[in-house]
Amino acid sequence: MNLSAEEMRKKVLEIIDPWRGREGGLIPILQALQGAMGYVAEPAVKIVSEELKIPMSEIYSVATFYAQFHLTPRGRHVVRVCRGTACHVRGSLKILDAIKEQTGCAENGTTEDLRFSLEPVACLGACGLAPVMVVDDQTFGRSAPDGVRAILEQFL
DSSP, rough: OOOOHHHHHHHHHHHHGTTTTTTOOOOHHHHHHHHHHHSSHHHHHHHHHHHOOOHHHHHHHHHHSTTTTOOOOOOOOEEEEESSSHHHHTHHHHHHHHHHHHHOOOEEEEEEESSEEEEESSSOOOOOOOOOOOTTEEEEOOOOGGHHHHHHHHHH
């Protein structure tokens, strides 16, 4: 979501106003910022810091501690590849490599056109379907490197 500076300030103030003078609001504020903007944008962090008198370093320490927060824009589609034992044994690394090759996206990165973000994960909990990749909320089990292109084309 691209917002002008004025629109961003208005949105951030709308998010933080219910938390003024209250304890424990930083995580819900960061979640709301990310929900509204797709990621925790630096200008938004600066506004939160100024308005709530919280050092930016403290905000970033929270935002970088939790894996749920993203400090850079993410792709419209998030591709996750399971790297658990069952998936590893059945070739998930080759699937991950095929995705990187076809999208030009690095692990934990986003394509330049913001179409895909690629995230290897420790386990997706679908070992019986190994190797598994998930695009957004769709699971693709018993995947193979030569089937990656067809899967990704569904999300173009």
